[in-house]
Amino acid sequence: xxxxxxxxRLRWRCTRRAMxxxxxxxxxxxxxxxxxxxxxxxxxxxxxxxxxxxxxxPLINGSRDCADPVQAEVxxxxxxxxxx
Amino acid sequence: MSNSSxxxxxxxxxxxxxxxxxxxxxxxxSEGGLKTAVLSKVFPTRSHTVAAQGGVSASLGNSExxxxxxxxxxxxxxxxxxxDQDAIEYMCRKAPEVVVELEHFGMPFDRTDEGKIYxxxxxxxxxxxxxxxxxxxxxxxxxxxxAMLHAxxxxxxxxxxxxxxxxxxxxxxxxxxxxxxGVIALEMETGEVVAFHAKATIFATGGAGRIYYSSTNAFxxxxxxxxxxxxxxxxxxxxxxxxxxxxxxxxxxxxxxxGVRGEGGILRNSDNxxxxxxxxxxxxxxxxxxxxxxxxxxxxxxxxxxxxxxxxVLLDITHLDPATIMKRLPGIREISIxxxxxxxxxxxxxxxxxxxxxxxxxxxxxxxxxxxADGVPVKGFYAAGEVACASVHGAxxxxxxxxxxxxxxxxxxGDSVIEDLASGAIVHKDLPAAYAERTLAxxxxxxxxxxxxxxxxTRLELQRTMQKHCGVFRFKxxxxxxxxxxxxxxxxxARTEIKDKSQVWNTxxxxxxxxxxxxxxxxxxxxSAEARKExxxxxxxxxxxxxxxxxxxRDDANWHKHTLWEREGSSLSYKPVxxxxxxxxxIALKTRSY
Numbered sequence: 001x002x003x004x005x006x007x008x009r010l011r012w013r014c015t016r017r018a019m020x021x022x023x024x025x026x027x028x029x030x031x032x033x034x035x036x037x038x039x040x041x042x043x044x045x046x047x048x049x050x051x052x053x054x055x056x057x058p059l060i061n062g063s064r065d066c067a068d069p070v071q072a073e074v075x076x077x078x079x080x081x082x083x084x
Numbered sequence: 085m086s087n088s089s090x091x092x093x094x095x096x097x098x099x100x101x102x103x104x105x106x107x108x109x110x111x112x113x114s115e116g117g118l119k120t121a122v123l124s125k126v127f128p129t130r131s132h133t134v135a136a137q138g139g140v141s142a143s144l145g146n147s148e149x150x151x152x153x154x155x156x157x158x159x160x161x162x163x164x165x166x167x168d169q170d171a172i173e174y175m176c177r178k179a180p181e182v183v184v185e186l187e188h189f190g191m192p193f194d195r196t197d198e199g200k201i202y203x204x205x206x207x208x209x210x211x212x213x214x215x216x217x218x219x220x221x222x223x224x225x226x227x228x229x230x231a232m233l234h235a236x237x238x239x240x241x242x243x244x245x246x247x248x249x250x251x252x253x254x255x256x257x258x259x260x261x262x263x264x265x266g267v268i269a270l271e272m273e274t275g276e277v278v279a280f281h282a283k284a285t286i287f288a289t290g291g292a293g294r295i296y297y298s299s300t301n302a303f304x305x306x307x308x309x310x311x312x313x314x315x316x317x318x319x320x321x322x323x324x325x326x327x328x329x330x331x332x333x334x335x336x337x338x339x340x341x342x343g344v345r346g347e348g349g350i351l352r353n354s355d356n357x358x359x360x361x362x363x364x365x366x367x368x369x370x371x372x373x374x375x376x377x378x379x380x381x382x383x384x385x386x387x388x389x390x391x392x393x394x395x396x397v398l399l400d401i402t403h404l405d406p407a408t409i410m411k412r413l414p415g416i417r418e419i420s421i422x423x424x425x426x427x428x429x430x431x432x433x434x435x436x437x438x439x440x441x442x443x444x445x446x447x448x449x450x451x452x453x454x455x456x457a458d459g460v461p462v463k464g465f466y467a468a469g470e471v472a473c474a475s476v477h478g479a480x481x482x483x484x485x486x487x488x489x490x491x492x493x494x495x496x497x498g499d500s501v502i503e504d505l506a507s508g509a510i511v512h513k514d515l516p517a518a519y520a521e522r523t524l525a526x527x528x529x530x531x532x533x534x535x536x537x538x539x540x541x542t543r544l545e546l547q548r549t550m551q552k553h554c555g556v557f558r559f560k561x562x563x564x565x566x567x568x569x570x571x572x573x574x575x576x577x578a579r580t581e582i583k584d585k586s587q588v589w590n591t592x593x594x595x596x597x598x599x600x601x602x603x604x605x606x607x608x609x610x611x612s613a614e615a616r617k618e619x620x621x622x623x624x625x626x627x628x629x630x631x632x633x634x635x636x637x638r639d640d641a642n643w644h645k646h647t648l649w650e651r652e653g654s655s656l657s658y659k660p661v662x663x664x665x666x667x668x669x670x671i672a673l674k675t676r677s678y
Contacts, residue, residue, distance in 0.1 A: 001588075008589040012250070012272065016126050016304045018134030018230075021338050023303040024423065052129055054230050061418055082425045083336055 010034075010046065019053045024083045025060070033077055041077075044070040048078075090268070090520050091278045095121045095246075097501055098266055098282040100253040100309060103131030104229070104490030105469030105497075106288030107236035108182075109452075111189075112498025114243035118505070121280055122240075123251045123269055125304060129233045132290055132302045133490065136229035139221035140186075140487035141209060142179035146200040147219040150211060152176040153668060155220065157213045159485060160671045163478025164621035164638065166322065166646070168662035169671060171450040171474040175485075175492045177666075182491040183222055191235040192224050208482040208678075221484045232487065252594055253308060255523040256285065256316040256465075259516045264454075264465035266515075267312070268523045272594060275587030277527065279520060283512050284464055284501040287313065287446060287454075288494065291470035292605040293326075296439035297544075297551035298337045300329060309471040311601025313446045314608065315522075318465075319457060319648040319657070321473040322444035323605065324613035324623045327481055328556040330376040332438025334396035336423040340416055340435060344401060345369045347412055351380065352398045352432065353388035359397075372678070374556075377437035378624060381557040384436075391434060398432035437556040441481055443622065444612075445473035447648070452497025453504075457648055457659055464510050466500060468493035475646065478661075479621020530596055536581030539596045546573050546599075546606050554610050559626045563614040570603075570610050577603040608649040615656050618643040621676075635675040644673065 001009075014026035026049060034045060048056060048071060058064035059075055066072045097113050099106045102124035113120040124131070143150040155176040160167055187193055187201065194202040203219040211218035224231035240247075253267045257279065266282040292307025293299040310320055331340040345351075351369050353359045363379040364371035371379075380397050389395050401409060406429045409417055413428075420428045446467040448454050452474075453461040469490045476489055504510045553566025577599055582592040619628040619637030628637035645658040663670045 004584075004586070005589040008591045009273075012589070012591050012594075013126075016130075017302060018130045018132055020135070020300060020302045020336075021419070021423070024336055024338070027303075052230075053134060054227055061415070081422065083423050 010049065013049055017053055019057075022053045022056065025078065025081055028083050029078055029081050033081065037074070040070050041074050044068065044074045047071065048074060091276070092281050092515070093121070093278060095119050095280060095282045096505070097121070097284040097286065098123065098280040099286045099288055100267060101131070101288035101290060101469070101471070102128035102247065103288060103290050103469065104133040104232055104236065104487065105494035106286070107233065107240055108491050108494025109286050109288060109466075109468055109498040110240050110245045111236065111243060112495055113501060114240060114245040116498070116502045118502070119246075121246050121248055121282070123248045123253050123267070123280070125250065125252050125308075127249050128237050128247065129230075131233060132305055133229040133233050133487075135300075135302065136487050137226045138206060139204070139223035139228050139484045140183060140232070140491065141206065141220045141482075141484035142183040142222060142488065143176065143220060144180050144183065144201060144203060144222070146196060147203045148211070150218050150220055152179065154211055154213060154218065155179065155209070156665070156668070157671055158209050159476060159482055161214065161676055162208050162480055162482040162485075163476070164480055164676050165640075165644065165673050166325075166475065166478030166620060166661055168450075168475050169665040170662050171476050173665040173668060174450040174496070175474070175476050175488060178492045178496075179488055182488070182495060186232065186235060186491060189235045189239045192231055193222050194224060206483045209484070228487065252597060253289075253312060254526075254597060256312050257281070257515065257519050258316050259513060261463070263463040263510070263513060265513060265519075268520050270594070270597070272589055272591075275590060277520070277524070279515065281515055283505060283510055284466060286452070286497050286501065287465075287467040287471050288469050289471045291442040292602065293439050293442065295547065295550050295602050295606045295609065296326075296555070297547035298332050298334065298436050299439040300332055300337055300339050301439065306598040306601050307605035308598065308601045309467065310445065310608070311604040314604040314651040317650070317652065318446060318454065318462065319650045320444060320608045321447040322475060322479075322612070322647050323608040323649055324616050324647060325443035325479050325621060326439055326609070327441040327443065327622050328373070328377050328437045329440045330373050330380060330437050331399055331435040333419065333423045334391070334434035334436045337438050338419055338423045339438070340399060340419065340433060344399060344413060344416055347401070347408070348404055349399050349401045350403070351376070351435075352400050353383045354390045354394065355388060357388075359383050359388070374622070374624065377556040380435075380437055381555060385559075396434040396436045399435045400432035401428050402430065402432060441486065442470055443473070443475075443477040443479065443481055444647075445471050447646075448472045448474050448493070448497075450474055450493075450496065451500040452493045453500050457657060466497040468497040479623060526600070530580065530582060530593060531585055533579060533581040536579040537576040539580050539582065539592065539599055542573065542576045542580060543599050543602065545576070546570070546602060549573060550606050550609065554613050557624055557626065558613060563610065566610050567614050570607050574603050574607060604651060607654060611654050611656065612647045612649050616643060616647060638675075640673055
């Protein structure tokens, strides 16, 4: 799978989710922040994006802790996203 | 490309959509021994059913006395008498059965101390024919939709349902007699276009809330089933009826719960005026959803909206103690910061009435069979859930009846397929010649278009037009103008251009194909709304006000009927509301008041 295909698949999985909140947040993150991530953080984001919305939302809003340190870094970045 | 180049896969039944209704239908079919394919744009447990938090209603009577007949009365009244009483009786009678079945599928409902399903009250659900609130909503905390999807999905895995995930259905296959023989679909991962040849086709594609600029619906809700049905010559019913929530974050659409106003939140216009004091002197900001929404739109339309475009009002909680906000509304504060860029402790939140649920859809009977205008089933075609119009919600849906609709009509559509196959009402037929030509021509046009319109810009134009011209409060001139605008936008949709022409994971192509569906829904909505010259349920017109002759602006003499919109010529026809229930007496027309 080439880079365009990989990103498009990720874009679909970020912007066709169960909840509007997550479409907006992950879509914005993918456009603005994802291109600046290192490879490890990028992989961690893919793992997070594969989670279901009601698993991921508590991790983003901090009501549940994340044990994985790299995922925690990405979650901290996700928290800073402001949807325009 | 000729038809012979399209691979064909054969199934007994194909279901499009893997939310609550699609999964429930699939259980009936797979457990009934039918070879069943379920197509979905996303993994099933990522369907928008997840967003339904409140619960599912059923007159179990676990907490206090209840009866399906009372539930039926509430639903008829909630629908503003536009719901079909046979379908409403069927749904309310079936509710306890489908909820208990779901429990047996493993749904983790909240429990009473005695171990029964816990039930709580919900707006509009009453005991003894509207007397007092009753506890009828069954829930799994605030994750009812999510838990339901998981229970239904697991049951399907057990039944060997075959899922086609990240596939988009493009068009229905119909033969000359009108019988439906399956769908043509696109696999995103390969870009391959495949015919799913089936004896029975069930649409469970959900709603189309993305036709509005401000919508609580996830991006997935692009009305794909409605677009496919309209293109195949199936009329769409009661598309003018959309439920709105008064406080969505302006621009984003994310819901701000009524609880914020319950905690003392105040709505203000650009003059910083608490305008609800003029519209509802007693209830003020806590008036019912429709009253608040209409007041907000009136303020915006009369030039007292806020922001550079004066297109929203403000929800103010800055006067509340920050400690109270942190304690009672922490989630709302976070939503406001992330989706409006505003900390509500320091500044008010921009809000607008926001589209939430589609009452209309593909016309069906209570068996989930799609029906033509004269009530005759379209052979081989079934629909359930938000895409369908049975019609149980009529002009306005009661909370918790949407999850019930999924279960009851998902199941009944599956049962109808089994019965229709067994009785020989539908038999396997060969695919007609050139069945895929229109779809392939549509794809070819998209691939070769030059100098065309931009998909994102055209979608935005469509959404803004719907919001402005056919929102929660409707005005004659705006509707007429809106119809003209949407016809222009339709021309742009027919000329969309995508830069990416590749086959594999071409999301630009998929988004353009979704827009092909949105335009059908938008047009059906605007044309149907412009024509209905009364106010009823969620369709409220400025020129159909509350009068002694027509309380609430409802005009039963002329408009107690279902709208049917056909794509061909964008023409309208009407059919009577079914007022005869299955076993009980008609719930006669009367003014809807709470």
